[in-house]
Amino acid sequence: MPKATNPDDPNGDDGVQIDLISGERMDSLASTEKIRMILDGVHDGNIVILEEGLTPDEESKLIEMTMAEISPDAGFNGIEIETYPKSETKDSSLLGRLMGSNESAAKLTVIGPANQIETLHKDETLISALVSRN
Amino acid sequence: MGLLTGLKDSISRVTDRLFTDDQPKRIGIYGPPNAGKTTLANRIARDWTGDAVGTESHVPHETRRARRKEDVEIERDGQSVSIDIVDTPGVTTKVDYEEFTDEMEEDDAIRRSREATEGVAEAMHWLREDVDGVIYVLDSAEDPITQVNTMLIGIIESRDLPVLIFANKIDLDEASVKRIEDAFPQHKTVPLSAKEGQNMDEVYDNIAEYFG
Ligand SMILES: Nc1nc2c(ncn2[C@@H]2O[C@H](COP(=O)(O)OP(=O)(O)OP(=O)(O)O)[C@@H](O)[C@H]2O)c(=O)[nH]1
Numbered sequence: 602m603p604k605a606t607n608p609d610d611p612n613g614d615d616g617v618q619i620d621l622i623s624g625e626r627m628d629s630l631a632s633t634e635k636i637r638m639i640l641d642g643v644h645d646g647n648i649v650i651l652e653e654g655l656t657p658d659e660e661s662k663l664i665e666m667t668m669a670e671i672s673p674d675a676g677f678n679g680i681e682i683e684t685y686p687k688s689e690t691k692d693s694s695l696l697g698r699l700m701g702s703n704e705s706a707a708k709l710t711v712i713g714p715a716n717q718i719e720t721l722h723k724d725e726t727l728i729s730a731l732v733s734r735n
Numbered sequence: 736m737g738l739l740t741g742l743k744d745s746i747s748r749v750t751d752r753l754f755t756d757d758q759p760k761r762i763g764i765y766g767p768p769n770a771g772k773t774t775l776a777n778r779i780a781r782d783w784t785g786d787a788v789g790t791e792s793h794v795p796h797e798t799r800r801a802r803r804k805e806d807v808e809i810e811r812d813g814q815s816v817s818i819d820i821v822d823t824p825g826v827t828t829k830v831d832y833e834e835f836t837d838e839m840e841e842d843d844a845i846r847r848s849r850e851a852t853e854g855v856a857e858a859m860h861w862l863r864e865d866v867d868g869v870i871y872v873l874d875s876a877e878d879p880i881t882q883v884n885t886m887l888i889g890i891i892e893s894r895d896l897p898v899l900i901f902a903n904k905i906d907l908d909e910a911s912v913k914r915i916e917d918a919f920p921q922h923k924t925v926p927l928s929a930k931e932g933q934n935m936d937e938v939y940d941n942i943a944e945y946f947g
């Protein structure tokens with residue numbers, strides 16, 4: 602897994618880990634395994650990027666499993682999830698445009714811990730840079 | 736109403752029932768927290784049955800258990816359609832108890848957030864297993880393009896459920912029905928104010944047409 606440093610952090614050692622999961626890797630997993638892998642990454646504080654996104658059914662189970670794991674004591678309050686392109690009509694983000702030119706219908710999906718949503722937004726350029734290398 | 740006509744009326748209602756294929760359709764009222772789902776469910780139930788369904792509140796996650804109101808008979812143009820309405824907990828991907836600590840004690844806030852997470856899971860379960868159609872309620876004063884709305888609409892579409900989008904709270908100055916229509920052009924959007932009872936005729940016409 603690539604370890605990227607946070608560009609806003611001058612010391613660079615407080616990096617954010619990004620789990621980039623290829624479509625191929627995902628295809629080899631059962632739905633429950635996919636969701637487990639995503640939530641394990643998010644619990645570790647990582648940002649998980651899925652090259653090919655999830656099916657609606659998997660999204661529905663992801664919401665359900667996330668709810669089951671939210672725990673005020675453990676400091677886990679859920680996930681933030683974004684897909685690119687966001688929608689056909691409204692697509693102004695860099696990453697959105699980048700992915701918009703992609704022929705495949707697959708949506709790139711970025712999932713992170715809700716209490717680190719700042720990181721998710723801040724690292725959008727970082728995420729797009731990583732993704733464009735594919 | 737005279738005894739005879741009353742009797743004739745109830746007989747014809749029974750035979751109507753016998754000839755409709757099955758049980759009333761279960762219509763799930765879905766949408767993000769605070770959109771006005773319970774306010775709508777209460778209005779529909781009060782208009783056609785006289786009772787309410789659940790409590791409404793400005794604090795999100797007021798509904799934390801799906802609540803069903805059975806056999807709500809809606810009369811339209813001399814026809815009547817019978818549905819079960821299911822008011823569900825607002826769906827989200829995150830619940831932070833600290834959002835409620837302004838409104839209540841910490842213990843209660845933590846309990847509310849625990850119940851809320853169970854409620855959201857239950858709502859998802861109902862969506863996968865137990866509903867025949869969906870009314871998706873949005874607050875017209877808010878941006879409709881959120882990840883949760885996009886995902887939920889996608890999930891509903893993938894299950895081939897008939898869906899109506901209700902653009903609620905049109906009584907608010909900031910309301911924009913067009914923003915919702917533009918966000919989900921593939922579906923019919925019906926503007927209303929569940930709280931003020933605005934445009935309820937169109938609401939019932941559409942319910943009868945889509946779910947009858
Ligand atoms: N202005 C306005 N307020 C409304 C309308 N409908 C509901 N509300 C208000 O919005 C708030 C939330 O309403 P609820 O019906 O409890 O919302 P809900 O979607 O059931 O919320 P959860 O159960 O928490 O998911 C309450 O303060 C309602 O009075 C409306 O048409 N106009």
Ligand SMILES: [Mg+2]
Nearest residue numbers: 772773797798
């Ligand atoms: Mg409610």
